[in-house]
Amino acid sequence: MRLGVLDVGSNTVHLLVVDARAGAAPVPMFSDKAVLRLMRYLTPDGSITEEGVQAVIAAVQSAVDVAQQHNLDELLPIATSALRDANNGPELLARIEAETGVALHVLSGEDESRLTFLAVRRWYGWSAENILLFDIGGGSLEIAAGANAIPDVALSLPLGAGRSTVGFLHDDPPLPDQMAALRDHAAGILATAVTAFADQPAPHHIVGSSKTIRSLARLAGSTQDGVGSADRIMLRRSQLNDWVPRLAKIPADARPALPGITADRTFQIVAGGIVLGEAMAAFGANELEVSPWALREGIILRYLDHLG
Numbered sequence: 001m002r003l004g005v006l007d008v009g010s011n012t013v014h015l016l017v018v019d020a021r022a023g024a025a026p027v028p029m030f031s032d033k034a035v036l037r038l039m040r041y042l043t044p045d046g047s048i049t050e051e052g053v054q055a056v057i058a059a060v061q062s063a064v065d066v067a068q069q070h071n072l073d074e075l076l077p078i079a080t081s082a083l084r085d086a087n088n089g090p091e092l093l094a095r096i097e098a099e100t101g102v103a104l105h106v107l108s109g110e111d112e113s114r115l116t117f118l119a120v121r122r123w124y125g126w127s128a129e130n131i132l133l134f135d136i137g138g139g140s141l142e143i144a145a146g147a148n149a150i151p152d153v154a155l156s157l158p159l160g161a162g163r164s165t166v167g168f169l170h171d172d173p174p175l176p177d178q179m180a181a182l183r184d185h186a187a188g189i190l191a192t193a194v195t196a197f198a199d200q201p202a203p204h205h206i207v208g209s210s211k212t213i214r215s216l217a218r219l220a221g222s223t224q225d226g227v228g229s230a231d232r233i234m235l236r237r238s239q240l241n242d243w244v245p246r247l248a249k250i251p252a253d254a255r256p257a258l259p260g261i262t263a264d265r266t267f268q269i270v271a272g273g274i275v276l277g278e279a280m281a282a283f284g285a286n287e288l289e290v291s292p293w294a295l296r297e298g299i300i301l302r303y304l305d306h307l308g
Contacts, residue, residue: 001073002029003303005296006063008104010038010082010138010162012264013059016296017070022304025122026297032066034059035264038082039138039162047088056083056092061100076299079104080112081139081160109156113142115298117151120207122301123293132203134279135294136212136272138162141279143193145200153196159186159279161212161265161272169271172252179248179274186275190282197283206285208235209294211265212272217290218260219243233290237280244273 001021007014014033018026036059041052048056067075083089084106097103107115116135124131133151135142139160146152168174168182208217213235220243221235247255248270255266265272280288 002071003300004067004070004072004075005299006060006067006075006077006102006104007296007299008056008060008077008079008083010036010080010140010160011268012036012138013056013063014296015063015067017067017072018300020300020304022307026300026304030070032063033264034062037138037162037267039166042086042166045087046085048082048086048092053088053092053095057096057099060096060102060104064100064102074303075102076303077102077104078295078299079106080137080295081109081156081158081163084109085139085158109140109142110154112137112140112295113144113154113156114151115302116142116209116295117144117146117154117298118149118301119293119295119298120209120291121149123291123297124205124207129204130201132197132200132206132283132285133209133291134207134213134276134288135209136161136276137210137295138268141275143197143279143283145197145203153200155193155196157189157193159189159275161268161275164271164275165268172267173250174248174270179270182271182274183278186278187282190278194282206280206283206288207291208276208288209291211262212269213276213288214290214292215260215262215265215269216240216243216273216276219247219258221290234287235290236287237277237285240273240277240280244270244277247273 012033017030020026041049141157141159144151144154217235220239255261
């Protein structure tokens with residue numbers, strides 16, 4: 001069957017079309033996204049401005065128009081932290097449904113973490129045993145751990161790359177004191193979060209997913225031999241700590257000239273690198289592996305599981 005995931009996130013509205021069947025890996029057929037950077041449209045009280053509302057509605061309508069060209073059997077529309085946390089989120093959801101016909105399912109932070117973990121677990125297989133997962137979105141950082149399809153611990157923290165950029169890195173390039181303030185803020189939140197994982201066994205694999213982490217790994221990471229012809233993309237904390245200060249000295253509009261840094265992530269890549277570095281430090285992770293599957297694949301896999 002042909003499935004589409006419409007993911008309305010903090011940074012992009014992303015449509016992923018796959019051919020999928022129960023018991024098999026989904027095969028990507030088409031991808032389309034609009035860059036919104038919704039954190040730019042937040043008012044002091046946490047609402048999305050009318051300009052931002054119009055941008056979301058237009059992006060969703062565009063994605064729906066594209067989806068109709070691909071003869072989908074099912075469209076799975078979701079929304080994450082930007083709409084989940086906005087004070088006017090319920091009103092925006094109602095307007096989106098009224099104007100586009102799309103009823104977005106708003107994931108809780110914990111569900112977002114669990115579904116991303118499901119995708120990573122399926123990608124690595126049962127032999128991977130205990131996995132510790134980091135996933136950085138625009139609005140939140142998800143952390144999960146466990147040895148099964150459903151993680152034993154799944155958290156969502158307000159440390160997304162876009163949220164952190166808007167909250168702390170006010171200059172372009174960011175100033176050293178702004179970066180230091182973000183590090184201290186992230187370290188404080190993560191110090192509390194670590195306690196929820198105190199009873200978890202040592203992970204056999206520490207994994208990062210999301211476009212932000214993949215971008216950082218392509219810039220600063222390395223490859224190692226994997227199973228068969230597959231290479232494992234690795235990112236060491238030392239590599240990350242070496243590259244983030246260098247990225248921070250480059251204006252955002254010049255960063256896409258570097259490997260892995262795309263225009264849709266260039267404004268928030270420094271904050272993402274700072275948060276990831278602090279997360280790895282808090283959990284004692286010297287390196288992580290990069291998963292190509294994340295939330296959207298988790299949505300598809302859960303849908304196929306329920307069909308069975």
